[in-house]
Amino acid sequence: MQRVSFGIVGSGFMGQSHAKALAAIPDACVRWICGRDTDKVSELASQVGGQGTTDLEEVLADPLVDAVLVCVPTGLHKDVAIEALRAGKRVLCEKPVALTLAEADAMIAAAAEAARRAGIVEGDREHLAAHFLMIGHVLRFWPEYEELQALNEQGAFGGIASLELERLSTAPKWADWFSDLSMSGGMVVDLMVHDFDIACSLLGVPQTVTAWGAKPPSGDWKHVHVLITFAGGGKAHVVGSHLMPPAYPFTSSVRVVGEQGAAEYRYTAGGTSVTDSAAMPSPLIYYSAEGVRYPLEEGVAADPYARQLAYFIGCVRENRAVERGTPLQAKTALAVALAARQSLATGTSVGIELTK
Known part of the structure; x- marks a missing residue:
């Protein structure tokens, strides 16, 4: 395979971001932009050298399309992803994977079946699915979060005693569907799932969730604290806000605090969106008995979205399963988010039982 040819479904903010990033990657090309707004579709397609359409079937029927990027509202993920998988296309789907665990399971089943049809037979259902489906949990490609994972694997913390994560924002204005729970799942599912995924990557299997927060009288939860307890005894405190x-x-x-060391990283954007220019990130700092260390060299802050795309393209070209942003990792993060919403609704702690 020379270049990986993409069909992008969705011409909104994320579709535009991914299309422009793909257009700059030599190993990829954008063949189709598919969306409901014909003007947006035509404009974006002309910018990246692709064709525009409002018909998903036209994209999926094209034998030159290797992969589909799903950038539609979360409530539509399952249907679009499964259609693409049944057409034999590799799929990179924006996070969160879906709005329910049943929807996530249906996507995993369809991806595993696509892998079997392609002649891949080794591994369980989740491993098979990871050959054809990746979920865009982009923090796994953010250099500072990658380095935190590496420090943890090296034993630099000596066991994590405390993990604190925070993600604060104004209410998103760049898409109307965020305010529709049937499309977004609300702030807990759409925004906080980023940090639930990182917490699970550092601490393992989540067991119980306790959540509390604030919401307007006639609206959904807007500022939420979530305490997650893990199978190994670790705990994470996650705060999210719109x-x-x-x-x-x-x-x-x-902030990661361990028996032998601690690390901290803070990112402040130049505006209300994570992608706004003039960002003011603080460097990742690691503290230990030996003193202070800055694990990352200056100048490594490559675009995490471009790095995520490059990783996916490499997996497609080499016909291998993804190991970051796997369907199971995404389903686990979603399970935490849904448990947090249940805890908010009931005022009780909620257990998590993930079935394969």
């Missing part, structure tokens, strides 16, 4: 004032910049942070 309640910040309009002038408040998008801000995220992570």
Whole structure:
């Protein structure tokens, strides 16, 4: 395979971001942009050298399309992804994987079946699915979060005693569907799932979730605290918000405290979106008995979205399963999010039981 040819479904903010990133990658090309807004579709297609259509079947019937990027509202993920998988296309789907665990399971089953039809037979259902389906949990490609994972695997923390993650934002204005729970799942599912995924990557299998927060009288939860307990005894405290004032910049942070060391990273965007320019990130800092260390060299801050795409393209070209952004990892993060919503609704702790 020379270049991986993409069909992008969705011409909104994420579809535009991915299309422009793909157009700059030598190993990829954008063959189709598919969406409901003909003007947006035509404009974006002309910018990246692809064809525009409002008909998904036209994209999936094209034998030159190797992979499909699903950038539609979350409530539509399952149907679009399964159609693409049944057409034999590899799929990179935006996070969260879906709105329910049943939907996630249906996507995993369809991806595993696509792998079997392609002659891949080794491994269980989840491993088979990872050959054809990746979920865009982009923090796994953010250099500072990658380095935190590496430090943990090297034993630099000596066992994590405390994990704190925070993601604060104004209410998103770049798409109307965020306010529709049937499409987005709300802030807990759409925004906080990023940090639930990182917590699981560092601490393992989640067991119980306890959540509390604030919401307007006639709206959904806007500022939420979530305490996650893991099978190994670890705990993570995650804070997410869409309640910040309009002038408040998008801000995220992570702090890991262990018996032998600690690390901290804080990111403040130049505006209300994570992609706004003039960002003001603090460097990742690792603290230990030997002193202070800055694990990452200056200048490594490559675009995480481009790095995620390059990783997916490599997996497609080499016909191998993804190991980051796997369907099972995404389903686990979604399970935490749904348990948090249940805890908010009931005022009780909620157990998590993941079945394969």
